[in-house]
Every structure is written in structure tokens, then in C-alpha cells.
Amino acid sequence: MATLADINQTLVRVDDNTENTSRGITSFLKQMAEDKRKQLEASREQKQAVADVERMQGQSSAQSSC
DSSP states (O other), rough: OHHHHHHHHHHHHHHHHHHHHHHHHHHHHHHHHHHHHHHHHHHHHHHHHHHHHHHHHHHHHHTOOO
């Protein structure tokens, strides 16, 4: 039969493991949010670059038709 000291030590280890797991999950979620933010920013920059190129091509074709 386990003593109270053994049970207490087990609970302390479980608590430590739970804290470590929580920190790991929190770090993982923060990293996912950061990656999503970077992906969104890259997508917006790409859309802006495409719009700029299209605008420049439109201006160029308008000038050449004059």
C-alpha cells in the first residue's frame, strides 16, 4: 500500500508535468498565431504587388495608345 508521502510525491510530479505541458502548448499556440500573422501579411503584400503591377501595366498601355 502506498504511503501518503508516495502519493504526495506522485501528485507533485503530475503537477510539474502539467505545468510543463501547459507552457509547451502556450508556446505552440503563440507560434501558430505568429505564423498566421506572417502569412496574412505576406498575402496582403503579394496582393498589393499584383495590384501595383496591373496599375503600372494599365498606365503603360494607356500611354502607348496615345
